[in-house]
Amino acid sequence: MALSRFEYVKQFEQEEKLLPNSWIVVRIDGKGFHRFCNVHAFNKPNDLDALQLMNLAGMTVMQEFNEIAIGYGQSDEYSFVFRREASVYQRRRDKLVSYVASLFTSAYMFHWKRIFDQRALAMRYPPSFDARAVLYPTDENLRDYLSWRQADVHVNNLYNTTFWNLVASGLSNADAEKRLQGTLASDKNEILFSQFGINYNNEPVMYRKGTILLPKSVNADGKKQRFIVPLFEDLIGDAFWTKHPEVLDKKAKTDTVYELDEHKTQPVILYQLEVQDRRKAGMSKTEPKAKVLLEPDSS
Numbered sequence: 244m245a246l247s248r249f250e251y252v253k254q255f256e257q258e259e260k261l262l263p264n265s266w267i268v269v270r271i272d273g274k275g276f277h278r279f280c281n282v283h284a285f286n287k288p289n290d291l292d293a294l295q296l297m298n299l300a301g302m303t304v305m306q307e308f309n310e311i312a313i314g315y316g317q318s319d320e321y322s323f324v325f326r327r328e329a330s331v332y333q334r335r336r337d338k339l340v341s342y343v344a345s346l347f348t349s350a351y352m353f354h355w356k357r358i359f360d361q362r363a364l365a366m367r368y369p370p371s372f373d374a375r376a377v378l379y380p381t382d383e384n385l386r387d388y389l390s391w392r393q394a395d396v397h398v399n400n401l402y403n404t405t406f407w408n409l410v411a412s413g414l415s416n417a418d419a420e421k422r423l424q425g426t427l428a429s430d431k432n433e434i435l436f437s438q439f440g441i442n443y444n445n446e447p448v449m450y451r452k453g454t455i456l457l458p459k460s461v462n463a464d465g466k467k468q469r470f471i472v473p474l475f476e477d478l479i480g481d482a483f484w485t486k487h488p489e490v491l492d493k494k495a496k497t498d499t500v501y502e503l504d505e506h507k508t509q510p511v512i513l514y515q516l517e518v519q520d521r522r523k524a525g526m527s528k529t530e531p532k533a534k535v536l537l538e539p540d541s542s
């Protein structure tokens with residue numbers, strides 16, 4: 244049968260291209276994660292393993308696209324910032340957004356077991372993530388976007404930390420909520436300090452600031468290699484942008500070489516897991532670490 248009779252339907256497909264020369268932020272967010280976290284009994288308000296799993300999934304996305312300048316994750320969301328000049332899929336919106344969401348989701352499933360094995364925590368139902376692409380025309384817009392997300396985690400985490408401490412001290416959820424109604428940040432800091440002896444600034448930095456992912460040079464196995472490195476820093480102030488100029492300007496020089504064991508547990512966790520897996524499988528330590536390297540080494 245002639246194909247041409249049906250081929251006209253192809254014209255119904257609309258292809259939206261993302262505006263050239265603007266930053267593309269693809270943000271994924273867990274669907275109904277309030278419920279998902281409850282069903283899986285994640286620790287409240289922060290579950291270290293669950294957040295690590297988000298970070299691993301984020302790293303997997305970063306490894307797949309070399310045009311991502313920076314990744315930023317907190318709670319059940321991750322933002323991936325594609326460079327202004329990124330030509331990924333000729334900037335086709337549907338293709339990019341759906342691929343990032345599906346890769347993130349499958350990576351979340353893929354890494355689940357290795358993270359939650361020691362807790363014997365089985366996945367009870369499949370998680371899903373939505374995704375959107377937002378364009379930011381100026382560097383300032385982009386910085387403000389990332390600042391907005393980091394301010395968001397600060398506000399939520401301060402509230403949640405105070406709320407769950409009140410509940411742990413015997414208040415009902417409703418009473419804790421009432422107690423916090425209309426309070427300012429300073430009031431919450433004060434409650435934490437005077438009632439629970441907690442200095443909020445000493446709470447784990449990943450909970451307070453979220454996780455930044457950047458491609459960096461790392462000393463590993465006696466040579467410099469490219470890794471996706473998790474950083475826990477303030478990105479609202481100028482210091483971050485001076486310290487990591489390559490985020491906004493691809494050509495900017497950065498000679499900082501990170502050490503593999505600089506941050507014992509967080510970073511490059513995937514690398515360590517890969518090494519463990521290879522040992523278990525009786526493979527040599529020099530097997531290519533393709534999962535972790537931006538440019539898989541050829542050894």
Ligand SMILES: Nc1nc2c(ncn2[C@@H]2O[C@H](COP(=O)(O)OP(=O)(O)OP(=O)(O)O)[C@@H](O)[C@H]2O)c(=O)[nH]1
Pocket residue numbers: 272273274275276277278280281284285286287288289290291293294318319
């Ligand atoms: N216990 C626990 N819950 C978490 C953690 N991180 C995120 N969450 C939950 O995930 C929710 C994320 O918020 P939202 O994305 O606004 O809400 P959602 O339920 O995912 O709903 P939609 O995104 O609209 O589908 C939080 O409100 C928490 O309930 C965690 O580390 N521990």
Ligand SMILES: [Mg+2]
Pocket residue numbers: 272273274275276277319
């Ligand atoms: Mg969500």
Ligand SMILES: [Mg+2]
Pocket residue numbers: 272273318319320
């Ligand atoms: Mg969310």
